[in-house]
Amino acid sequence: MEKNLVYTGKTKNVYALDNGNYLLMFKDDCTGKDGVFDPGENSIGLTIEGVGDVNLRMSIYFFEKINAAGIKTHFVSADLANTTMEVLPAKVFGHGLEVICRHKAVGSFIRRYGEYIQEGADLPAYVETTFKNDDKGDPLVTKDALVALGVMTGQQYDDIKDMTQKITKIVADDLKEKGLVLYDIKFEYGYDADGKVMLIDEIASGNMRVYTDGQYIDPMTLSKLFFA
Numbered sequence: 001m002e003k004n005l006v007y008t009g010k011t012k013n014v015y016a017l018d019n020g021n022y023l024l025m026f027k028d029d030c031t032g033k034d035g036v037f038d039p040g041e042n043s044i045g046l047t048i049e050g051v052g053d054v055n056l057r058m059s060i061y062f063f064e065k066i067n068a069a070g071i072k073t074h075f076v077s078a079d080l081a082n083t084t085m086e087v088l089p090a091k092v093f094g095h096g097l098e099v100i101c102r103h104k105a106v107g108s109f110i111r112r113y114g115e116y117i118q119e120g121a122d123l124p125a126y127v128e129t130t131f132k133n134d135d136k137g138d139p140l141v142t143k144d145a146l147v148a149l150g151v152m153t154g155q156q157y158d159d160i161k162d163m164t165q166k167i168t169k170i171v172a173d174d175l176k177e178k179g180l181v182l183y184d185i186k187f188e189y190g191y192d193a194d195g196k197v198m199l200i201d202e203i204a205s206g207n208m209r210v211y212t213d214g215q216y217i218d219p220m221t222l223s224k225l226f227f228a
Contacts (some may be wrong), residue, residue, distance in 0.1 A: 010044055011055070017086065021076060026083045030206070035208075037220065047218040051106075052083045054223040057066035059085065062203040064204035065174070066167055073199040074190065090190030091198050094151040095133030097141075097189065099160055101125055101168040104183040106209060120183075120214075125165045129157075152191075159197045160189050167199065170186060178225065180217070 003015035003023050010031060015023040030037050032045025056078060063075035074087040102109055105121045109128075130138040130148065143147075143157045152160075164187060172182040185208040188201040205219035205226065217225065 011052075020089060022087050022089060024085045024087060024202075026056045026202075028084070038220070050222065051152045053080070053224075054220075054227070055202055055206070056080065056083055056085060058204050058223065058226060059202040062167075062171060062174075063199075065170055066199065066203075069166070069170060069184065071163055071166060071199065072196060085202075087200070088192070088198070089219065090192060090198055092151070092188070092190050093146075093156075093198070094131060097129045097146075097151070098132055098138065099164050099187045099189060100128050100130070100182040100184055101164045101169070101187070102128070103172065104181075104209075106183050109184075125168060127161045127164050129160075153195075156195065156197055163189075163197065163199065171203065171208070175226075179212060180222075180225065181211045183211055185209075 004020045005013060006016050007014040007020075011027055011029055013025040014156050015025065017023055028047050028051050029044045030046055030048050030051055031043065033043070035046050037048065039047060057080065059079075060075075060078045063073050067074050074090050076086040076088060078085040086104045089208055090211065095215075105117045105119060105123055105124060110117070110119045110124075118220070121135060129141050131141055132138060141151075143154065145158075146152050146157055147154050167187065168182070168185055170187060175182050187199060187203075187207070189197055190200040191197050205222040208222075210217050
C-alpha cells in the first residue's frame with residue numbers, strides 16, 4: 001500500500017494511505033530535557049532504543065480493550081515489525097486539545113488548588129481540558145468556553161467526558177490487577193466526518209502517572225513492569 005508522509009511529529013510520523021486511512025510510525029525519540037526523559041516537556045530530549053515499540057504495544061493493548069467495550073477509537077490495526085499503527089482519519093478539536101482524568105490530586109492540579117486539597121487526595125475521576133499551546137503553557141479551558149469558541153458542541157464535550165471516565169476506569173482497573181495505582185492520565189480526541197467523537201493518538205506509559213506503594217514509577221520502568 002502506498003504511503004505519503006504528511007506530518008513529522010516529535011515522537012511519531014504520520015503517513016496518508018491510499019485507502020483513506022493514516023499510518024502512525026512510532027519513533028524512539030522522547031520528550032525531555034538535558035538527556036532526561038520527561039513526558040511533560042515539549043521538545044525532544046533524548047532517544048531511547050525500543051521506546052517506540054513499547055509505546056505501540058501498550059497502545060494496541062488498550063485500544064483493543066476500549067474498542068471491545070464499544071467505545072469509538074481511531075485504531076484499525078498495527079504492525080509491530082515496522083512499529084506502525086493504521087488509524088481512521090479524524091479531525092482534531094481546535095488546534096489540539098488534551099483531556100486529563102485525575103484520580104489523585106498531584107502535578108498541576110495541586111499547584112493550582114493546593115490551598116483547598118492535600119497532595120495525593122482522592123478525586124472523583126475529575127476531567128479537565130487544556131488547549132495544546134506550548135507558548136501559553138497549555139491553558140485550561142472550560143466546557144462553556146469550548147462551545148462559545150466554536151471548538152466543539154456541548155454534546156461533543158459531554159461525550160468526551162463520559163468516554164474519558166470509562167476509558168480511565170479500563171486502564172486503572174487493568175493496572176490495579178498488576179498492583180499499580182493510576183493517579184492521572186492524558187488523552188486526545190478527534191471526530192469523524194459525522195462529528196462523532198473518537199479517541200485518537202496513543203495510550204502509552206508517558207501519558208499517565210502511575211504509583212506503587214506511594215512511589216512514582218517512571219514511564220520506561222512502567223512499560224517494563226506492564227509487560228513483565
